Amino acid sequence: xxxxxxxxxxxxxxxxxxxxxxxxxQEVLERAGLDPEMHANGxxxxxxxxxxxxxxxxxxxxxxxMGVVRINTTLKINTRTDREQTLSETVMRARDRxx
Amino acid sequence: xxxxxxxxxxxxxxxxxxxxxxxxxQEVLERAGLDPEMHANGxxxxxxxxxxxxxxxxxxxxxxxMGVVRINTTLKINTRTDREQTLSETVMRARDRxx
Amino acid sequence: xxxxxxxxxxxxxxxxxxxxxxxxxQEVLERAGLDPEMHANGxxxxxxxxxxxxxxxxxxxxxxxMGVVRINTTLKINTRTDREQTLSETVMRARDRxx
Amino acid sequence: xxxxxxxxxxxxxxxxxxxxxxxxxQEVLERAGLDPEMHANGxxxxxxxxxxxxxxxxxxxxxxxMGVVRINTTLKINTRTDREQTLSETVMRARDRxx
Numbered sequence: 327x328x329x330x331x332x333x334x335x336x337x338x339x340x341x342x343x344x345x346x347x348x349x350x351x352q353e354v355l356e357r358a359g360l361d362p363e364m365h366a367n368g369x370x371x372x373x374x375x376x377x378x379x380x381x382x383x384x385x386x387x388x389x390x391x392m393g394v395v396r397i398n399t400t401l402k403i404n405t406r407t408d409r410e411q412t413l414s415e416t417v418m419r420a421r422d423r424x425x
Numbered sequence: 426x427x428x429x430x431x432x433x434x435x436x437x438x439x440x441x442x443x444x445x446x447x448x449x450x451q452e453v454l455e456r457a458g459l460d461p462e463m464h465a466n467g468x469x470x471x472x473x474x475x476x477x478x479x480x481x482x483x484x485x486x487x488x489x490x491m492g493v494v495r496i497n498t499t500l501k502i503n504t505r506t507d508r509e510q511t512l513s514e515t516v517m518r519a520r521d522r523x524x
Numbered sequence: 525x526x527x528x529x530x531x532x533x534x535x536x537x538x539x540x541x542x543x544x545x546x547x548x549x550q551e552v553l554e555r556a557g558l559d560p561e562m563h564a565n566g567x568x569x570x571x572x573x574x575x576x577x578x579x580x581x582x583x584x585x586x587x588x589x590m591g592v593v594r595i596n597t598t599l600k601i602n603t604r605t606d607r608e609q610t611l612s613e614t615v616m617r618a619r620d621r622x623x
Numbered sequence: 624x625x626x627x628x629x630x631x632x633x634x635x636x637x638x639x640x641x642x643x644x645x646x647x648x649q650e651v652l653e654r655a656g657l658d659p660e661m662h663a664n665g666x667x668x669x670x671x672x673x674x675x676x677x678x679x680x681x682x683x684x685x686x687x688x689m690g691v692v693r694i695n696t697t698l699k700i701n702t703r704t705d706r707e708q709t710l711s712e713t714v715m716r717a718r719d720r721x722x
Contacts (some may be wrong), residue, residue: 327482327485330664333701336534338538338540339538339539340537341650342664344536344678345719346720347722348716349721351720360718363663364714365667366660367629367665367701367710367711370662375482376721378687379482382502387473390504390506394629395505395506395507396507397502397504399500399503400502401497401499402500403496403497403500404495404497406496407473407489408495410445412663417662420643420649421646423642423643423646431565433600436639437634437635441692443608443692444618445618445621447617448618448621452619460562462564463615464563464568465610465611466528466600466602469565477603494639495526501532501566512564512565513564517561518543518547519544521542523550525684548642581624581672588702593704594702594705595698595701595703598698599698600697601697602694603687603693604692605692605693606692
């Protein structure tokens with residue numbers, strides 16, 4: 327099963343700056359070969375369910391390894407069975423409609 | 426790694442009524458032995474990461490098997506490494522403070 | 525417009541314990557007369573759009589007033605125009621199906 | 624109070640295609656002068672709290688006006704009181720760390 331996911335990982339009980347953790351998540355997802363697309367409210371990835379979820383777990387492990395004892399992540403998970411249209415295509419179609 | 430999760434599964438392209446899908450998710454999580462706590466905006470479960478995530482995948486598969494071709498799920502994932510306090514304990518502590 | 529909302533407010537750059545903030549949110553929502561239902565992953569409220577959103581803003585202001593300089597909230601917002609069925613009714617219908 | 628928001632609006636009980644609704648949301652946010660940044664899992668906006676929340680309400684009203692009777696939106700709301708750093712700056716800092 328293919329899945330399109332947005333991961334927004336929030337460390338709890340750390341400093342106010344989030345960029346070290348955002349960078350670490352990006353690094354983990356890149357090493358997992360998931361071609362992550364970082365934006366202001368999270369990071370978008372797509373791929374095989376098991377591979378994507380293993381990478382999400384690795385993100386938690388990597389951020390805990392930085393000394394963060396508590397993490398709250400919001401994950402958006404999109405699956406469809408009718409065809410392989412990606413979420414990026416939805417965005418492109420929306421842009422076409424607006425143009 | 427233990428995890429506390431909230432799953433909110435939204436079927437796309439179906440009827441307006443969500444209760445058949447909410448019930449199906451509850452059933453899958455109960456059968457997985459995860460003692461799900463259903464509420465107005467999702468279902469809370471806690472347990473071992475792999476077991477919980479396998480159940481989340483089963484929920485997607487079960488709802489797709491009902492004929493739903495597209496699903497959007499929001500998952501909140503909580504992990505902590507300092508101790509095993511559950512989210513229910515956070516709620517109890519908050520109630521104690523208010524009392 | 526009526527709205528059913530789940531608020532999950534995460535303070536950033538504080539201690540690991542979340543219960544003081546969960547309690548404060550509960551208090552603000554109670555004082556707003558919104559009959560909040562606190563659970564392990566957030567607090568559910570229902571009511572008039574403007575009244576609910578004003579209360580959400582008050583929650584941010586109250587938690588900032590506790591000394592928290594950065595907040596990340598996830599809000600689920602449900603509206604429907606066909607009838608006034610509440611989310612609690614969806615849960616009851618799901619329970620009926622399972623019984 | 625300034626706020627950085629991600630809106631992910633899901634229509635319930637419609638067709639499987641989401642792009643008409645994604646486009647409508649984009650249009651509403653553009654007309655509100657909020658300079659929306661559309662991505663695969665939502666749309667990011669920043670601005671004054673009241674102005675942003677009024678635009679979110681307008682998105683619900685506009686999508687209901689398209690004939691959608693039920694909507695589920697996930698909103699991420701970020702506020703900070705220490706300074707005016709935007710979420711885009713967090714992304715830039717994360718990119719700097721990775722470079």
